[in-house]
Amino acid sequence: METKRRLFPSISSLRALEALDRLGSASAAADELSLTQSAVSRQLQTLEAQLGVRLIQRDRKRLTLTPAAQDYVAEIRQSLNQIAQASLRLHVTPAGGTLHLAILPTFGMRWLVPRLPDFARLHPDITINMSTRLRPFNFATEPFDAAIHFGEPDWPGTERLLLKVERVVPVCAPTLLPSGPPGNAAELLKLPLLHIQTRPRAWQDWFAQQGVTSPSPLPGTVHDQFTTISQAAVHGLGVALLPNYLIEQDLATGRLVAAYSGAVETMGAYYLVWPQSKSDEPSLREFRHWLASQAQADETLPR
Amino acid sequence: METKRRLFPSISSLRALEALDRLGSASAAADELSLTQSAVSRQLQTLEAQLGVRLIQRDRKRLTLTPAAQDYVAEIRQSLNQIAQASLRLHVTPAGGTLHLAILPTFGMRWLVPRLPDFARLHPDITINMSTRLRPFNFATEPFDAAIHFGEPDWPGTERLLLKVERVVPVCAPTLLPSGPPGNAAELLKLPLLHIQTRPRAWQDWFAQQGVTSPSPLPGTVHDQFTTISQAAVHGLGVALLPNYLIEQDLATGRLVAAYSGAVETMGAYYLVWPQSKSDEPSLREFRHWLASQAQADETLPR
DNA sequence: AGGTTTCATGAGTAAAACGCATGGATGGAA
DNA sequence: TTCCATCCATGCGTTTTACTCATGAAACCT
Structure with a gap:
């Protein structure tokens, strides 16, 4: 049982070690815990004595945790x-x-x-x-x-x-539009379109807003998740109509480009x-x- | 900061509660922790005072955890x-x-x-x-x-x-069967039954094993967790068919009683x-x- | 009825937690 | 180099907590 108690240091000492790890000094830890520096210093020593392991490296005016103590305090936290x-x-x-x-x-x-x-x-x-x-x-x-x-x-x-x-942007891989975005939205009808199940009329509404008459049904593939669609677009499988917050990174990295240079539409x-x-x-x-x-x-x- | 300290009970008191939950008595907990019963009793009271919540139900010679304490001790463990x-x-x-x-x-x-x-x-x-x-x-x-x-x-x-x-036992609160378990399993059909989503046929299979023809669908409520069901049973909301290892304590303390005195079935x-x-x-x-x-x-x- | 078990509690002791004060070491500015 | 501020360790004292022993009441079982 004496060994068992060795496995359970006091809450006070564990909190002192945890705060020291975060704040870098016994004084700062003491401030946060509303204790004196003296109390924190003692708790750290009590903890070392109880566990029988060196936890603190005492370097000049500084206290840092040993690598083993760093692993330990991550669990304790x-x-x-x-x-x-x-x-x-x-x-x-x-x-x-x-x-x-x-x-x-x-x-x-x-x-x-x-x-x-x-x-x-x-x-x-x-x-x-x-x-x-x-x-x-x-x-x-x-x-x-x-x-x-x-x-x-x-x-x-x-x-x-x-x-x-939510603003939606028609986007595709750069390879699908080597000459850049077309001046006429109807040009996109020549490319495969990527549709999302939950918004079956999204592309048709978009073409209508560009003043383009689109055939019905529109060609292309249907998927059930925005993430599936954005990945299909990245890999050149078609043009996707996606909310801007989903594609900011891909646009910034050039994996996707705007497939049409007109105004971004609110949807x-x-x-x-x-x-x-x-x-x-x-x-x-x-x-x-x-x-x-x-x-x-x-x-x-x-x- | 005083409120902050309220969130960190001592290791001793947490261990006392945890052991009580597992072992069912302060004396047994004391044995395991190599303490006296008196020390365990005090730690439990200290914990209640510190957290400001009743954690223990004191029933005759028995100590049991409140439902809130059971949830708490699961985390603490x-x-x-x-x-x-x-x-x-x-x-x-x-x-x-x-x-x-x-x-x-x-x-x-x-x-x-x-x-x-x-x-x-x-x-x-x-x-x-x-x-x-x-x-x-x-x-x-x-x-x-x-x-x-x-x-x-x-x-x-x-x-x-x-x-x-795993053996399942039909159990309920004592108040639901004031005259004790019925001699005929079919009598349980007159009481509300508690079903678990993951085993929708459990009750029907059980009745079939007792040689009882049960109506379909069986009356009662459906829940998705064993713990929900055992609590509903404790509170007299119906008869539950539960694995024995989940109800040992509740049976020992009398919060639940066997709802049928026949043989326990292996499931x-x-x-x-x-x-x-x-x-x-x-x-x-x-x-x-x-x-x-x-x-x-x-x-x-x-x- | 008698014996055993269980828990709560009074009283006392030991250990732990903590603060104050102090000293030594370090670091930075003048 | 000196002076001042900061940091940590430690002596000492006080308060708080943890724990034991003993006891009594209630319960449980034979």
Whole structure:
């Protein structure tokens, strides 16, 4: 049992090591932990003595972790975070602590999820649970507090917040247009087109907006995911009509080029939608404010 | 900062709660931790006071965890194991090795994980990494040394070790059967039944085995998790057909009672499965021997 | 009824956590 | 080179925490 206790250092000593790893000095760690430098120094020594391993390299005025200690503290950090989160969750009140959010897979993964750590940092007491929903649903029968959705659905009893306008761009691999984009949109009808199942009329609407009469049905292949389509385009299998936020990188690297030099067309927008009955719930209000700031940051930064 | 410290209970108190959850009594927990019952009792109270939440239900001579505490201790157990493993690894010699194990979530958490500290104690040089896999996979393409699986899959090139036979028991809250279990299984048809999505025919198969003709579809509610169902049963929402290893504690504490006094039916078994090509690896061999002893201990101790 | 087991709690002791003060070493600016 | 600021280790003292022993009440079983 004495060996067993050796495996469980105190929370205080583990937190001291974790903070030292992040902040680089015992004094800074002490500040963060609201302790004195002396207490931190002692905890580090206590930890070394208990584990029987040298964890700290003492170099002049500096303390650094040994390589073994760096590996160790990476594990410990996870454990400490898990303990803190579990302890926090004990206090969750059903009214305010958890938001159940319905999301669209592509926009959710590409736009929302990369931004969520920022929300978690600002609001550590609010948990966001996400489930995929591809169509509008009845908020009265589905257990969701809000939804991210495309377009302006006729969704009674709800309010909404514009998140991002979607602009679609016809793009293809450079090899498919060796002479550059055609001056006439109708030229694209001579190339294979890539269609997405969920928006069967997207290309026809686009041609109509360019003043081009298109045959029906349009030639080309159909796929069920934007990611499939963008990869097919990159590999020269056709021209794709894709939302700008999905292709920024490929355009920047030249793997894709604009297939038409006319104006980029707006095809719709993404909204946060929520039932009016939940408008005043504190966590939903916080989430909306945060999302509004994210949406605003998107519009003001140069793209 | 005072609130911050509230998120980090002491290791001692967390270990006391974890042991109580597994062993069912403060005295047994004290034995395992080489402490007195008095110390365990105090740590549990200290933990409740620090977190500001009731964690223990004190019923006559018995201590049981509240539902919230059960969720909590599941997280804490992972953290404690991670800390112990990380601490062990500081002393590890490369010769010991690491085992990558694919597990089923419920059986892994309820049967295996609580036993792993024993393995860690006996083999401090062997690390067990666990990942969840719900279906058989190809050992040649997935980075696993072994897997725990349910049933007897036709899994070519592998050997296996029987770990535990799964017996299901119809159980419910005592209030649902004030006169005790019925003599005739068909009487259960008058009560609401709790079904699990993944085994839609479980109840029908069970009634057939009792020689009872059951209507189709059977009445009751459907849930997607065993834990949801066992809690619904505890709260008197119906009769559940649950694997014995999931309900031992609830049966021992009287929160659930057997809803039928006939023979317990076997519904399948859990196995350790591993590729023949890895049969002679020392760490896997040690793990198998240890698992075999655990499985044997399960079969010989009265339950 | 008697014996055993279980948990909570009073009281006391030992160990751990922490702060204050101090000293030595280091680093930077004048 | 001197002076000042910063950093860490350590002596010492205080407070807090962890733990044991003993006890009593309740329960459980024979």
